[in-house]
Amino acid sequence: MSKRSWMLKFGFALLIPLLGGCAFGGHRSLPYDDWSLRFFSLDYMEVWIETADVVDINKRVFRGVGSGIPAGTYPRPFSKGIPTHFRGDPKGWPKHPIGKGRFVRGADLPRLVYVRWQSMAEPQTYEAYIEIPESARNTMLQGEKTFCRADGKWITDYRDMLVVGLAPGGVAKVWLGGQCLLSTEVTRVQGTINPEGPYGGTSKGKHRPLSEESKAYIDQFGIPYGSW
Template structure:
């Protein structure tokens, strides 16, 4: 299904390029590090599936599928089966310093826009969000900070080159910046919208991916805490 939507995404990204006429130029050679990371996570039990996360950098270059698949989550535990007698996770709210999982956006300059389309399996619903990155956030990504690394017990100059995005039911996206030895800090929040074609670009007859049994049971018992995000 990902391959079938490639041409649609190519058309979408060309539209983005046309809209980005005011981008400033800042190549990878101007970065004080090798590159930056794009990471995602979801609140406990609020499982999601990223259909695509595409990046447009400040040089108007488009990086398709910079991320896709299962974002990080704490509960339920991966490969867990059945329903526990006690739910250890808590869905409401966000962690103070999220880390997420993802990968480096290879060859990209600083981000201008991140487009993410994902299935919120807890509802279920499919959303998309256009996360336009302010210049103030890019400047933060370039600023060196003194940091202590517990792993090797050394002080270093670190950079917030890890962009962590939380995906929550209701189409909520929240963005943090962190570094190798710097705790992540919140920088922005964006309200996504329902994707009218539905899951998999409308190619699955409206069928979303399945939740773990544990997540289903949690939602049946406690509901979805929309107001907490």
């Protein structure tokens, strides 16, 4: 699906583009300043996020709120060469992921997240439309008493982190977490292959290169499809 088709599908041509997040602060219903959109990939199943866009409950569009390399454990940053023993395990999902990302400044509660990414392990380019359930939005508004180890105090924390895991085969799974709260599962979405290919078709089908370590793992153990 082209970017234009996606915009038409969700009526984006009728929406007012986001020009300044702070200008809309008075229209928000959040008990905190901002919520964050975070991503992670699984061990050796490297990912490059081309774009992540958000539509909030007021039908406002926030483009480009995610891109680049998501959080991941293996291969480690700046690691070189192939290890004698692979310590990572890409099968299944972590129980309480945190991910990394950025704040969606000025947004109200999320209604839809669109993400397009390169799964370098395959390689393939996927896109997914993640509808955030109303139950999850309600959870984002509920304060929870918790002990925060960071400062050793009991606080009221909120699940203001939307965490998305990306796996080969186009699978996207979502959690809600807080700074001092464990993540809880929200939804799982099966994405589709983006027909334009990597970089919107501008790279002639060439994906970003997989690291030497990840390639060696996949050559030896394969990709554990079906575990996500």
